[in-house]
Amino acid sequence: MMRHKPERGRQLRKAFSSGYLFYLYLPILILPIFSFNDSFYISFPLQGFTTRWYAELGADPSIISALISSLQIASVTALLSTILGVITARALTRHRLRGQKSILTMIMLPIVVPELILGVSLLLALNEIGLGLGKWAVVAGHTLICFPFAVAILLSRFEGFDMALEEASLDLGETPWQTFWRIVFPLAVPGIVASFLLTFTISFDEFLIAFFLSATEPTLPVYLWGQLRFPKKLPSALALGTLIIAVSFVVVAFAEWMRRQRTLQGIEPGN
Amino acid sequence: MSESKYMVEVLNASRQFDDCLALDNVDLCVRRGEFFSLLGPSGCGKSTLLRVIAGFDHADTGSVHVDGRNMHGVPPYRRPCNMVFQNYAIFPHLNVYNNVAYGLRLFDLSKDEKRRRVEDMLAAVRLDGLGSRSSDQLSGGQRQRVALARALVRQPKVLLLDEPLGALDKTLREEMQVELRELQQNVGITFIFVTHDQEEALSMSDRIAVMSRGRILQVAAPIDLYERPNCAGVAEFIGDMNFLEGVTESTASGRSAVRVAGIGVVEFENCLVSEKPGLAHRVAIRPEKLRVTSQRTDAEICIPGTVVSSSYWGDQSQLRVSIDGCATPVAVAAHNVDPLQDHLPARGSQVWLSASCSALLRFSEQGS
Amino acid sequence: MTISQESTRAGFGNWLSVRAGYLQLTPGLILVAAALVVPLGLLITASFWTSSPGGEIDSAFTLANYDKLLERPGYARIILRSIGIAACVTLITIVLAYPIAYFIAFDVRKRKLIWLILITLPFWTSYLLRVFAWKVILGWNGVINSGLTSIGIINEPLSFLLYNPFAVIVTLSHAWATFAIIPIYLSLEKTDRSLIEAAADLGDGPVRRFLRVTLPLSMPGVIAASVIIFIPTVGDYITPALIGGPDGLMVSNLIQAQFGKANNWPFGAAISIVSITVVTLIALLFVASLRRVVGQIR
Numbered sequence: 001m002m003r004h005k006p007e008r009g010r011q012l013r014k015a016f017s018s019g020y021l022f023y024l025y026l027p028i029l030i031l032p033i034f035s036f037n038d039s040f041y042i043s044f045p046l047q048g049f050t051t052r053w054y055a056e057l058g059a060d061p062s063i064i065s066a067l068i069s070s071l072q073i074a075s076v077t078a079l080l081s082t083i084l085g086v087i088t089a090r091a092l093t094r095h096r097l098r099g100q101k102s103i104l105t106m107i108m109l110p111i112v113v114p115e116l117i118l119g120v121s122l123l124l125a126l127n128e129i130g131l132g133l134g135k136w137a138v139v140a141g142h143t144l145i146c147f148p149f150a151v152a153i154l155l156s157r158f159e160g161f162d163m164a165l166e167e168a169s170l171d172l173g174e175t176p177w178q179t180f181w182r183i184v185f186p187l188a189v190p191g192i193v194a195s196f197l198l199t200f201t202i203s204f205d206e207f208l209i210a211f212f213l214s215a216t217e218p219t220l221p222v223y224l225w226g227q228l229r230f231p232k233k234l235p236s237a238l239a240l241g242t243l244i245i246a247v248s249f250v251v252v253a254f255a256e257w258m259r260r261q262r263t264l265q266g267i268e269p270g271n
Numbered sequence: 272m273s274e275s276k277y278m279v280e281v282l283n284a285s286r287q288f289d290d291c292l293a294l295d296n297v298d299l300c301v302r303r304g305e306f307f308s309l310l311g312p313s314g315c316g317k318s319t320l321l322r323v324i325a326g327f328d329h330a331d332t333g334s335v336h337v338d339g340r341n342m343h344g345v346p347p348y349r350r351p352c353n354m355v356f357q358n359y360a361i362f363p364h365l366n367v368y369n370n371v372a373y374g375l376r377l378f379d380l381s382k383d384e385k386r387r388r389v390e391d392m393l394a395a396v397r398l399d400g401l402g403s404r405s406s407d408q409l410s411g412g413q414r415q416r417v418a419l420a421r422a423l424v425r426q427p428k429v430l431l432l433d434e435p436l437g438a439l440d441k442t443l444r445e446e447m448q449v450e451l452r453e454l455q456q457n458v459g460i461t462f463i464f465v466t467h468d469q470e471e472a473l474s475m476s477d478r479i480a481v482m483s484r485g486r487i488l489q490v491a492a493p494i495d496l497y498e499r500p501n502c503a504g505v506a507e508f509i510g511d512m513n514f515l516e517g518v519t520e521s522t523a524s525g526r527s528a529v530r531v532a533g534i535g536v537v538e539f540e541n542c543l544v545s546e547k548p549g550l551a552h553r554v555a556i557r558p559e560k561l562r563v564t565s566q567r568t569d570a571e572i573c574i575p576g577t578v579v580s581s582s583y584w585g586d587q588s589q590l591r592v593s594i595d596g597c598a599t600p601v602a603v604a605a606h607n608v609d610p611l612q613d614h615l616p617a618r619g620s621q622v623w624l625s626a627s628c629s630a631l632l633r634f635s636e637q638g639s
Numbered sequence: 640m641t642i643s644q645e646s647t648r649a650g651f652g653n654w655l656s657v658r659a660g661y662l663q664l665t666p667g668l669i670l671v672a673a674a675l676v677v678p679l680g681l682l683i684t685a686s687f688w689t690s691s692p693g694g695e696i697d698s699a700f701t702l703a704n705y706d707k708l709l710e711r712p713g714y715a716r717i718i719l720r721s722i723g724i725a726a727c728v729t730l731i732t733i734v735l736a737y738p739i740a741y742f743i744a745f746d747v748r749k750r751k752l753i754w755l756i757l758i759t760l761p762f763w764t765s766y767l768l769r770v771f772a773w774k775v776i777l778g779w780n781g782v783i784n785s786g787l788t789s790i791g792i793i794n795e796p797l798s799f800l801l802y803n804p805f806a807v808i809v810t811l812s813h814a815w816a817t818f819a820i821i822p823i824y825l826s827l828e829k830t831d832r833s834l835i836e837a838a839a840d841l842g843d844g845p846v847r848r849f850l851r852v853t854l855p856l857s858m859p860g861v862i863a864a865s866v867i868i869f870i871p872t873v874g875d876y877i878t879p880a881l882i883g884g885p886d887g888l889m890v891s892n893l894i895q896a897q898f899g900k901a902n903n904w905p906f907g908a909a910i911s912i913v914s915i916t917v918v919t920l921i922a923l924l925f926v927a928s929l930r931r932v933v934g935q936i937r
Contacts, residue, residue, distance in 0.1 A: 010746050013741065013742040013746055016742070017738065017742040017743070017754075020739045020816075021739075021757060023813070024758070024761050024813070026772075027769050027776060027813065028761055028768075028772065030772045030775060030776060034775070041780055042775045042780070042781060043778075043781060043782065043784070043785030044782065044786040044789050045785070045789050084667050084670060085667075087666060088664055088667035090663065097664070103664060106668065107671060109671060110671065110674075112870065113675070114870070114871050114874030114875075115871075115876075116874050116876050116891045116894060116911075117874060117915060118678075120682065120894060120898055120907065120908070121675075121681060121911075122674065122678050124681050124904065125677060125678035143670065143674070144670060144671070144674040144675060147670055162358070162360065164358060165363075167347070167356070168356055169373070170327075170346070171327075171347050171348070171352075171353055172348075172373050172421065172422075172425065173374050174348055174374075174376075174377075182373075186364050187364055205763075205764070205765035207766065207877060212898070221765060221767050225767065228771060237771070241765070241768040241771065244768065245764045245765065248764050249760060249763075253756075253760070256756060
C-alpha cells in the first residue's frame with residue numbers, strides 16, 4: 001500500500017477516467033437519444049419524443065431482408081468458426097506439436113491484415129475462380145476473421161483444462177469419444193457459447209468485407225451504409241443503429257458472463 | 272485363463288523418453304490382495320511404472336500382465352485396474368454422488384443396485400450424506416476420499432494410487448495412512464501405492480519396491496528392507512545409515528576379515544560377490560544399533576569417541592560422535608529409556624560406542 | 640521436466656496420436672490458406688497485371704502499376720497522409736489511454752472487472768455505427784454545433800469539425816480506445832509493485848518513480864498497443880469515407896475506388912501491396928527503435 005501517493009493524483013486520475021468513459025460512450029448514446037427525436041435533423045435542441053422512426057423501420061421490406069441476410073450469415077459464420085475453433089484449440093493444447101508458435105501465428109494472421117485488403121483479395125480470388133459473390137462469399141470472409149477470435153477464446157478455455165480429468169474418465173471405463181462428451185464438452189461449454197455469441201456479433205456488425213462481397217444480398221450494415229446518403233432516412237437509420245447496438249450489448253454482456261464462468265484465475269480481460 | 276499366482280506382473284519393461292530412460296528392464300510381481308508400494312525419489316520412474324500398468328503409457332519392451340491377462344494393446348478403459356490420481360481429478364461439474372457413480376454407467380446393474388453400491392462406498396470412506404455436495408465445496412481430505420470411492424466402487428482387481436496423500440497436511444496424512452491400510456484389508460483388493468515418503472511406505476505396505484533411476488533396487492517386506500538392505504542405495508534411502516570405509520584383508524572358506532575404518536579388523540561370516548583381499552567397499556551400521564556409554568564395555572565392538580553434537584528429541588536422543596580413522600562423525604540414536612540418564616553427554620566429552628558384529632552391513636561399491 | 644510430466648504428455652500420445660493432432664489442425668489451416676494466403680498471393684500477382692479502360696484484365700506481367708504509383712505525386716501524398724493520420728491517431732489514443740489504464744491497474748481495487756467490461760463493451764458495437772455517430776456529432780448542424788449554438792457560446796457553426804483530417808483523427812482515436820487501454824493495462828497490472836516501492840525507498844518522488852520504473856516497465860504494453868492501432872488505422876476505410884471529405888481521403892478509399900468506379904483492379908492491387916509493405920516496415924522499425932530507447936531510460 002503506497003501511502004506516499006498523494007490522494008490528489010488518485011482523484012485526478014479518477015476524474016479523468018470518468019470523463020474518458022463518458023467520451024467513450026458518448027457516440028453510442030447519441031444514437032438512441034436522437035432516434036426518439038421528432039425531427040429530421042440531428043441537432044439540438046431536441047424536438048420532442050416520438051417512436052415513428054422505429055415504426056418506419058418495421059414497414060420497410062428491404063430492412064427485413066437485410067436483417068434476415070445478416071442473421072443467416074452470422075449464424076452460419078458463428079457455427080463454422082466455433083466448430084473449427086474447438087477442433088483447433090483442442091489440437092493445440094492437447095499435443096505438444098512441433099511448430100506450435102508458427103501455426104498459431106498463421107491462425108491469428110487474419111486479425112492483423114486490414115479488412116480492406118481481405119475484402120479486396122477475396123473479391124479478386126472469387127472472381128478469378130468463378131465463384132459468385134453473395135451470402136456464401138460473405139460467410140467465407142467472415143469465418144476467416146472470426147476463426148482467430150474463436151481460437152483465442154477456446155484456447156484459454158482448454159489450456160486451463162486438467163488432463164488428469166480425461167485420464168480419470170478413461171480409467172473409469174469410458175472410451176475417448178465418450179470422455180469427450182461426458183467431460184470435455186461440458187467443461188468447455190461456457191467457452192463454446194461465448195465463442196459462438198462473440199463471433200456472431202462480429203459477423204453481424206461487420207461492414208467492409210460484406211460491402212465487397214455481398215453484391216445483391218446486402219447485410220444490415222451494408223444496407224445501413226446505403227441509407228446514410230439520404231437525409232430523410234437519417235433518423236430511421238439512427239433507430240436501426242440503436243436497435244443493433246442494444247442487441248449487441250445484451251449478447252456481448254451475456255457472452256462475457258458466460259466466458260467467465262468457472263474461470264479460476266482473476267481478471268482475464270483479453271479480447 | 273490360468274489363475275496366476277500374481278495379480279500384476281511386469282516383465283522386463285523398459286521405457287525411453289526423449290532424454291531419459293524412465294524404466295530400465297523392470298521386473299515386478301505383485302501378489303493378490305497385498306498392499307504393495309513403489310518407493311523412490313522424484314524422477315525414479317515409479318509414476319511411469321504405475322501409468323504403464325494402468326495403460327496410460329506403454330513400455331517400449333517387455334509386457335504387463337494383470338490377473339493373468341496380457342495387457343498389450345488394451346486401453347485403460349478395458350483394464351481391470353482403477354487409479355487414484357495425484358490431484359484426485361474430481362470432475363468439477365458433477366457432485367459427489369455423480370463423481371462416485373461415474374464409472375458405473377456401463378455396468379450391468381439395475382439403478383437401485385448402482386445406488387446401493389454408491390451409498391455403501393460413500394459410507395465406507397466416511398462421506399455418507401455428502402452425496403449432493405458439489406465438488407468445489409470439498410476439503411482436500413474429502414476430495415481424496417471421493418477419488419478413492421470413485422475408483423473402488425467399480426470393484427477393480429487392482430487399485431493404483433499415485434502419491435494420493437502428498438497434498439494433505441501431516442495430521443490428515445497420518446490419519447489417511449491408517450484409514451487406507453484398514454480399507455485395503457477390509458476390501459481385500461490389491462493396492463499398488465506410489466510414494467516418495469519412506470515412512471509412509473514402511474508403515475502401510477506388505478511389500479515395498481525401492482526404485483532409483485528407472486531400476487528396481489530391492490523388493491522386500493518393510494522389516495527386511497530396513498534390516499537387510501541389499502545395496503548402499505537402499506540402505507541410504509531407508510532410514511538413517513552410517514557408512515564407513517572397509518578394505519578386505521583376507522578371505523577364507525566363506526568368511527572374510529575386513530579392516531573397517533575407525534573400528535579395526537572385523538570378521539564377517541559371509542563374503543561379498545567376488546571378494547578378494549584389497550577390495551574397498553562400504554560398511555554400514557544403523558545409528559540405533561550403537562550404544563553410548565561412558566565406560567568401556569565388553570561388546571564385540573567397542574571404540575572410543577568424542578561427542579561433536581547432541582540433540583534431544585523427547586523419546587530419543589541423537590548424538591554425533593567423531594571416532595579415529597573416520598572423516599565424518601558417526602550418528603548415534605539412543606532411546607531415552609532410563610530416567611536416571613537425564614542428561615546428554617556434553618560436547619567434547621569422551622564416550623564409548625558399542626555394537627555387535629552382526630549389526631554391520633556390507634555393500635560393494637557398485638551396489639548389489 | 641520431471642518424468643511424471645513427460646509421461647503424462649507422451650502417454651496421451653498413445654490414445655490420440657500426435658498425427659491425429661496435426662489432422663485436427665488441418666481444417667483451420669485450410670481455411671486460412673484458402674481464404675487468406677491464396678487470395679493475398681493472387682493480390683500480389685494481380686498487381687503486376689493491367690486493366691483496359693473497359694475493365695478487361697490483361698495478365699501480362701508488367702510493372703506499369705508500380706511505375707504509375709511512383710510517378711504521380713498524388714498517390715504518394717495520400718499514402719503519406721494516411722501514415723501521418725495513423726501516427727497521430729496512435730499517439731493521441733495512447734496518450735489518452737494511459738491514464739485510465741493506470742487508474743484501473745493501480746487505483747481501482749474492488750471493481751476492476753466492472754471497469755474492464757465497461758471499457759470493452761463499446762468495442763463490440765458496430766464500428767460503422769460509431770463512425771456514423773461521430774458524423775452526426777461533428778456535423779454542420781450536428782450535435783456539437785447545435786448544442787453550442789443553442790447555449791449561446793458560438794454564433795456560427797464551427798466548420799473545421801467535419802470533412803477533414805481533423806475529423807478523421809478524432810473519430811479514429813475514439814474507435815481504437817479499447818485497443819489501447821487493454822494492452823497497457825495488462826502491462827501495468829503485471830508490474831511488480833515492490834519495484835516501485837523500492838524506488839520510493841531509495842528516494843524517488845512520485846513523478847520520478849513513474850518515469851524511471853513504471854513507464855519503462857509498461858513499455859511492452861505501449862508498444863503492443865501502438866502496433867495494434869497503427870497498422871489497421873492506415874488501412875481504415877469507413878471513417879475517411881464518411882467523415883474525411885476530399886481532404887481526409889486515405890489510402891483505403893483510393894483502393895476501394897479502383898475496385899469500384901475506376902474499375903482498375905490491378906492498380907488497386909498494387910496500391911494495396913505497396914501500403915501493406917510500407918506499413919509493416921514502419922511498424923517493425925518503430926518497435927525496434929522504441930525498444931532501444933527504452934533500454935536507455937535508466
